[in-house]
Amino acid sequence: MNNLENQGGVNKSGINWFPGHMAKARREISERMKVIDIVIELVDSRAPYSSKNPMLNDIINQKPRLIVLTKKDMSDDEKTKQWVHYYESIGYQAMSVNLKNFNEYQKIIEKCRKVLKPKMDKEKARGIKPRAIRAMVLGIPNVGKSTFINKLANRKATVTGNKPGVTKAQQIIRVAKDFELFDTPGVLWPKFEDEHIARNIALLGSIKQDILPLDDLFVYVMTYLTKYYPDLLKERYGLEIDLDDSDWLLKAFDHIAQKRKIKLLRGETDYDRVIQLVFSEIYDGSIGKVTWEDYTCVKD
Numbered sequence: 001m002n003n004l005e006n007q008g009g010v011n012k013s014g015i016n017w018f019p020g021h022m023a024k025a026r027r028e029i030s031e032r033m034k035v036i037d038i039v040i041e042l043v044d045s046r047a048p049y050s051s052k053n054p055m056l057n058d059i060i061n062q063k064p065r066l067i068v069l070t071k072k073d074m075s076d077d078e079k080t081k082q083w084v085h086y087y088e089s090i091g092y093q094a095m096s097v098n099l100k101n102f103n104e105y106q107k108i109i110e111k112c113r114k115v116l117k118p119k120m121d122k123e124k125a126r127g128i129k130p131r132a133i134r135a136m137v138l139g140i141p142n143v144g145k146s147t148f149i150n151k152l153a154n155r156k157a158t159v160t161g162n163k164p165g166v167t168k169a170q171q172i173i174r175v176a177k178d179f180e181l182f183d184t185p186g187v188l189w190p191k192f193e194d195e196h197i198a199r200n201i202a203l204l205g206s207i208k209q210d211i212l213p214l215d216d217l218f219v220y221v222m223t224y225l226t227k228y229y230p231d232l233l234k235e236r237y238g239l240e241i242d243l244d245d246s247d248w249l250l251k252a253f254d255h256i257a258q259k260r261k262i263k264l265l266r267g268e269t270d271y272d273r274v275i276q277l278v279f280s281e282i283y284d285g286s287i288g289k290v291t292w293e294d295y296t297c298v299k300d
């Protein structure tokens with residue numbers, strides 16, 4: 001996976017991110033920057049560093065930004081708190097949400113108002129007529145961008161039409177008296193820097209799994225869960241792993257297969273089915289609340 005940043009990469013839909021696509025996404029977002037007040041950057045709370053675009057700082061420059069850690073219902077509560085605290089400690093506004101819960105949307109809008117209050121007050125003092133805050137949502141694939149926009153749009157939206165500097169395909173919708181949003185998100189490429197990050201993103205379901213060897217990923221997952229979330233393995237599969245046992249992996253496969261009544265394949269445990277089962281439970285969150293990285297992993 002080394003140096004994929006320069007070569008592009010693949011996301012879960014199989015979309016290739018080549019330098020040309022990256023340049024286009026970058027250009028489109030830079031264009032919108034001219035007409036917005038705040039960027040709402042969505043990241044997945046299960047891997048809040050790996051799911052951040054590596055070049056966002058350059059792209060949005062000095063625009064106010066709110067980092068929203070989505071899917072908090074699927075991540076480790078304590079770790080999520082630490083991540084929010086971490087981003088705040090380095091000068092960002094940050095919060096965590098479950099986008100399936102509509103009440104949380106008001107909190108996001110409220111936070112944007114708070115961030116922009118000094119700017120709006122300044123404009124008022126200069127005699128400028130009060131106006132709606134304008135925001136755009138962006139993030140890598142699968143972090144919840146469409147969920148966010150659609151939920152707000154379905155409830156309240158009135159299309160306010162094209163604005164100067166905005167192409168026809170990009171409409172701005174009013175979701176509250178004082179709050180407007182682009183109706184399409186900015187889609188950014190994920191980090192492809194190193195294997196650790198690619199692995200975390202694969203565990204979120206943001207990139208096509210088959211670019212990573214699934215059996216390696218399975219070993220990683222079992223080891224990680226045994227170290228940090230042994231209770232989840234016990235609850236979900238009745239499984240206790242002793243990593244010092246050289247046979248632990250085969251035993252884990254057999255155990256899960258038996259527990260979940262996965263039929264034998266030619267007289268042997270069907271390893272692929274076990275792997276598929278575990279990954280599907282990771283993606284849909286039924287495995288339990290897991291965070292795949294700690295804020296101490298941040299490199300930049």
Ligand SMILES: Nc1nc2c(ncn2[C@@H]2O[C@H](COP(=O)(O)OP(=O)(O)OP(=O)(O)O)[C@@H](O)[C@H]2O)c(=O)[nH]1
Pocket residue numbers: 070071072073074097098099100139140141142143144145146147148187285
């Ligand atoms: N449990 C949970 N699921 C969420 C949350 N936010 C989004 N999802 C789910 O995550 C999946 C991806 O959400 P989308 O809104 O399609 O993500 P996106 O960023 O628009 O993805 P792309 O279209 O690939 O760029 C969907 O199945 C959503 O229902 C959340 O806070 N909690």
